Amino acid sequence: MTRAPTPADVREAAARLAGTTTRTPVLHAPALDPHTAGHVLLKCENLQRTGSFKFRGACNAVARLDDDDHARGVIAFSSGNHALAVAPAAAAAGTTALLVMPSDAPPAKHAAVRRLGAEVVTFDRYTDDRFAITASLAAERGLTVIPPYDHPDVIAGAGTTTTEFLDQAGDLDVLVFPLGGGGQLAGATLGLADHKTRLVGVETAVGDKNRRSLDAGERVRIPVPHTIADGVTGEVPGELTFPLIQRRVDDVLVVDDDEIRAAMRLLFEEVKLVVEPSGALAVAALLAGPIHAPGARVGVVLSGGNITLDRLHHLLN
């Protein structure tokens, strides 16, 4: 098993990423205060380069490779935010990226990744084994695989969302994250090493793999969930991320698609931000009510904003 990342890895990642990642703004959201009885601050990772926090982990992992690795390049499989992040992360480190993407992903996504300088190889998601394709391409060309979350450098990079947030906003009583593979929440456990902050993850009710795993005391596999939150449809928590989450996270809450819709609408109309369904999970939990923290400083992470206007309109109508 790979080494577990440490709080020192997050501090080093923060120094490494300065000037490459965006120091995303923190906004007070008065429209959300009444839902917690506290003071709600939003960390806007939807305004991060490539439109999501994934750029932090991808950049850190690619930057940590040595010159020989950089000479050969990196590879990743993703049709989502990780793909959008790896392409410019490779460019920033002076190397090249090969993206393995489903052939039926929206053509705009293929084009976006190519525009970012990456090569794209497609596979049929119903007949091909993406793991096998990725492994064979990696072996054949000597490429380094950059996984979407279950990697120490990806987790450490994702942890910089938390250290940056605390640096900007001061101490927080509660910190609430969208939760999928767990890279960002696992990173937060490291970023919060010296803090008493209550740490909360939010996943979908139909995709509650982390909550089930915590209840079972071990990683549980669930069927692929059907939800509008297309960024968090994994079937099992990460091998590296789960133990970190298990050790430190105070609560895992769940929300349904309608609660996610309400969150995206509020963020659009009241806060003037474009947030994708999985990026709005934490706000959905606030609106659903279970986070009651009178007088508390409540930090909430918006993890991504990659959604078209047509899709947002369709989802909310």
Added chain:
Amino acid sequence: MTRAPTPADVREAAARLAGTTTRTPVLHAPALDPHTAGHVLLKCENLQRTGSFKFRGACNAVARLDDDDHARGVIAFSSGNHALAVAPAAAAAGTTALLVMPSDAPPAKHAAVRRLGAEVVTFDRYTDDRFAITASLAAERGLTVIPPYDHPDVIAGAGTTTTEFLDQAGDLDVLVFPLGGGGQLAGATLGLADHKTRLVGVETAVGDKNRRSLDAGERVRIPVPHTIADGVTGEVPGELTFPLIQRRVDDVLVVDDDEIRAAMRLLFEEVKLVVEPSGALAVAALLAGPIHAPGARVGVVLSGGNITLDRLHHLLN
């Protein structure tokens, strides 16, 4: 004629507004860099309290009133961003607001203003004289009128967008603003008093009252323009704002509705921000091409984000 505001008024306004207005974020927009050949920084007044820069001017004007004025309250007529700004500006100063709004304004707008603590009086925009109604209510109840732009304290408050922007971003070679009544651009001329920054305003091609007035050397009245930019449909530049603009502004550019649409789409999809049509005028000018500034630091103001998802979708389809 009322006294003209000065650079000192803007500095005093900045001190007065600290802690009440939001210090809105400045974002680098790589997607816009190629359109100018420079480095484009966005000042996000769409993320200002009440969803537009209007909160700055309204707050400053209301805060400058004396105790007797505050005991009686303020009045404004507006169906737009000024109405949304005056209501909480009054609350922040511990006074009350009466808003004179068209009876056929969207019920959601009436409700929003009432939720913000203001009283609403409606008028029929086809038969009633809103100026006469406002003046008679003001006289009857001893209320102070807060105009939307043509007032020294409103202009000075609006000028804090510029001083705050420079404070956050450092010196700028070019600064581009949406232009309607001219409060924000007139305020910018004061905020830039000690700077060589090239100052540019952008209005609609069908509502080019400022450009025509500059050409004529005096304020010119135009017919009410038909444009999607509903925040800038005034017929004549302000009495106070025009001389300031005339003295200092380097260029007034015009854009059409399709250029505004392209700007709103780019801001949604690439920058993840909700911006209303009049708020996107400056970005529309960048996309249309006339601002070529190789290597320059180009500041661009997004002045407001008050638009529903349905309307945005409708406008862009």
